[in-house]
Amino acid sequence: MLQSKLREALAVSPQRSQHILTSIPTVIYVLAVTAEGFPGEWVSDSVKRILGYEVEEALAANWWVDCLHPEDRETAIEKTSVLMAEGHLVQEYRFRSKDGHYLWIQDESSLLRHPGGRPNEIIGFWTNITPLKQAEEQAARARDLEVEIGFKIQQSLLLDQPPRDFPGARVAALTIPSQRISGDFYDFFRHAGQCLDVIVGDVMGKGIPAALLGAAAKSTFLQALSEITSLSERGTLPMPEEIVTLAHAKISRQLVSLESFVTVCYARFDLERRAVELIDCGHMPVIHYHHRTGTCAMLQGSNLPLGVSEGEIYEQICQAFEPEDVFVLYSDGITEAQNNKGEFFGISRLAECVRVNSRLDSWELITKIRASVVAFSGCETFSDDLTCVVVKIEERKLPLARRQIEIPSELCELGRARSFVHEFCTGISGAALLENCAKELDLAVNEALSNIIRHACAGRPEQRILIRAEAFGDRVAICLHHLGEPFDPAAVPPPDFSGSRENGFGVYMIARLVDEVRYLRDERGRNCICLTKRRQTP
Amino acid sequence: MDLAIEKIGGVAVVQLPAKDLDAANTAEFKSAVAPILKAHSKVVFDLSQLRFIDSSGLGAFLSCLRQLSTRGGELKLCGMSTQIYQTFELVRMHKIFDIYDTKSEAAEAFQP
Known part of the structure; x- marks a missing residue:
């Protein structure tokens, strides 16, 4: 009926109808419904302008199927059953134009029935939506790129590796990046005299702007620290409140003009005085697990986030701690992780997780926290970044x-290095290593040194390697510090025991000869390999 | 590095003079031993003087073993201290080499 009306209307003036059908931005088509299929009955002249084909070509048998993109063909054909069942269908597919290029086509078709309900014919419209599709693809690519850039910013600029060999405290950090990048950051400053500063921050908002602001905020703290240090008397360490005040002065105006703010927790762990000095700028309360009582307390200050008020005066709070106490600094991504009922993970669940697992080492504890949040929310991906730093205070043991x-x-x-190690290990008064153990440690040190000399410092004999030996009641640790290339033990292929390769045994030997191997960066940025051998009693 | 050779029957027994065979002197050892490996097909390394060996030293022995066996020759080792043997064991080289207590035992072990 529609078709006949259309024909009627168009028949009013053949000239006008011709003009309309060639200039409309879509192709109108009519297909017959037969037992064999849907042969083309009529197609508008605009097919020439939009797809490049002559009307006769477009009406040829199998023309439509042949021009479908091979990847879209099956689905497009299958969907015609939807049209027969529901009477209407809108679908998109790639379609080959006369010049061989594929265009994205939106195909909207309707089934017309006889008065008795029997299918009569199909009338439809092909519209070229290629420009729209290209814009969508571009937008998707831009989004992917943003996530990728943001992730790189976050990994390289916002998150530092915690120090792994800070004497007296075991520090571990965790980040689970969200699908959209955010501005969580953390940083660690080591100072002489047993002080470690831990900064955890969170920039309001998401995306690259937040990540960039996070990077700027983080570097502002380092800048503030170095400026005050260079102005202070030699040997005096600036107070956290001085550092935060200067950092705030440097960045608050920019934050205000960008209408953003940063919550920060700046904590200085003084392991000699056994106290933490803390400035809380609107950040989440720090969880402090007291080993002696087995309970958790919340440390919370009262300062505003950076960028809220230019005249803010920062005040630090001080809290004493004892060995085996645990501190957890985190972003709201953790406490605001939700389960399927819409409940938040919350501070009390986090504190309970810390309390229950307080005996674990910091890295193991952080793994438990992660597992606990994942189990609660029932998924591995989160809408906000999950950032968490754990500081566990160790009983301080001085080397013998x-x-x-x-x-x-x-x-x-x-040879000289082996002799040094051997004499040290066997000469510790009251805690010497057994001859056999000492020889194993000699060989391990030899292998590690030989790797450093041949690979990390290849061809640079002027490089110096520091060999540091420390003996404790239960173990001896030998650390090799060098400025050569860092070494990734994971990249070393496993040894070949068939005798067909002459090298590649060093790393395997080291792992077998000592009880612990750690590859880290020392306080001066040098690469360091630490080999630990436990003392066995005869 | 001067390597003393003692002949027992048709077997060349090479006395390793160094106390240590490590990355510092394996290159020297390899070049000193190369003409011996070319001139003989039945070779024994006497390690009774050796007190320390590292992975480079083990690698040098493997290289000697390969050079000889590609030409149909054989290499046997003898006179290892417990510590040297343990280093061989650590990387399972005790399964690759024929190891004997004394040089005469090693020399006699060759097929005539």
């Missing part, structure tokens, strides 16, 4: 003996 030598990066020094 400590010695060091420095050698040039030359293979002929291996």
Whole structure:
């Protein structure tokens, strides 16, 4: 009926109808419904302008199927059954134009029935939606790129590796990035005299702007620290409140003009005084697990976030701690993780998780926290970044003996290094290593040094390697510090025991010979390999 | 590095003079031993003087073993201290090499 009306209308003036059908932005088509299929009955002249085909070509048998993109063909054909069942269908597919290019087509078709309900014919419209699709694809690519850039910013600029060898405290950090990048950051400043500063921050908002602001805020703290340090008397460490005040002065105007703000927790762990000095700028309360009582307390200050009020005066709070106490600094991504009922993970669940797992080492504890949040929310991806830093206070043990030598990066020094290690290990008064253990440690040190000299400092004999030996009641630790290339033990292929390769045994040997191998960066940024051998009693 | 050779029957027994065979002197050892490996097909390394060996030293022995076996020759080791043997065991090289207590035992073990 529609078709006949259309024909009627168009028949009013053949000239006018011709003009309309060639200039409309879509192709109108009519298909017959037969037992064999849907042969083309009529197609508007605009098919020439939009798809490049002559009307006769477009009416040829199988023309439509042949021009469908091979990847879209099956689905497009299958969907015609929807049209037959529901009477209406809108679908999109790629369609080959006369010049061979594929265009994105939106195909909207309706089934017309005889008065008795029997299918009569199909009338439909093909519209070229390629420009729209391209814009969508571009937008999707831009979104992917933003996530990728944001992730790189976050990994390289916002999140530092916690120090792994800070004497007296075991520090671990965790981040689960969200699908949209955010401005969570953390940083660690090591100071002489047993002080470690931990900064955890969270920039309002999401996306690259938040990540960039996070990077700026983070570097502002470092800048503030170094400026005050250079102005203070030699040897005095600036107070956290001085550092935060200067950092705020440097960045608050920009934050105000960008209508953003940053919540920050700045904590200084003084392991000699056994106290933490804390400035809380609108951040989440710090969880402090007291080993002695087995309970958690919340440390919370009263300062506003950076960028809220230019005249803010920052005040630090001080809290004493004891060995085995645990501190947890985190972003609201953790406490605001939701389960399927819409409940928040919350501070009390986090504190309980810390209390129950307080005996674990900091890295294991952080793994438990992660598992606990994932189990609660029932998923591995979150709408906000999950950031968490754990500081566990250790019983401070002074080494029984400590010695060091420095050698040039030359293979002929291996013998001297072995003698140094051997004499040290066997000469510790009251806690000497057994001869066998000492020899195993000698060989492990030899292998590690030989790797450093041949690979990390290849061909640079002027490089110096520091060998530091420390003895404790239960173990001896030998650390090799160097400025050569860092080493990734994970990248070393497993050894070949068939005898067909002459090298590649060093890393395997080291792992077998000592009880612990750690690869880290020391306080001066040097690469460091630490080998620990436990003392066995005869 | 001077390597002393003692002949027991048709077997060349090479006395390793160094106390340590490590990354510092394996290159020297390899070049000193190369002409011996070329001139003989039945070779024994006497390690009774050796007190320390590292992975480079083990690698040098493996290289000698390969050079000889590609030409149909054989290499046997003898005179290892417990510590040296333990280093071989650590990387399972005790399964690759024929190891004997004394040089005469090693020399006699060759097929005539």
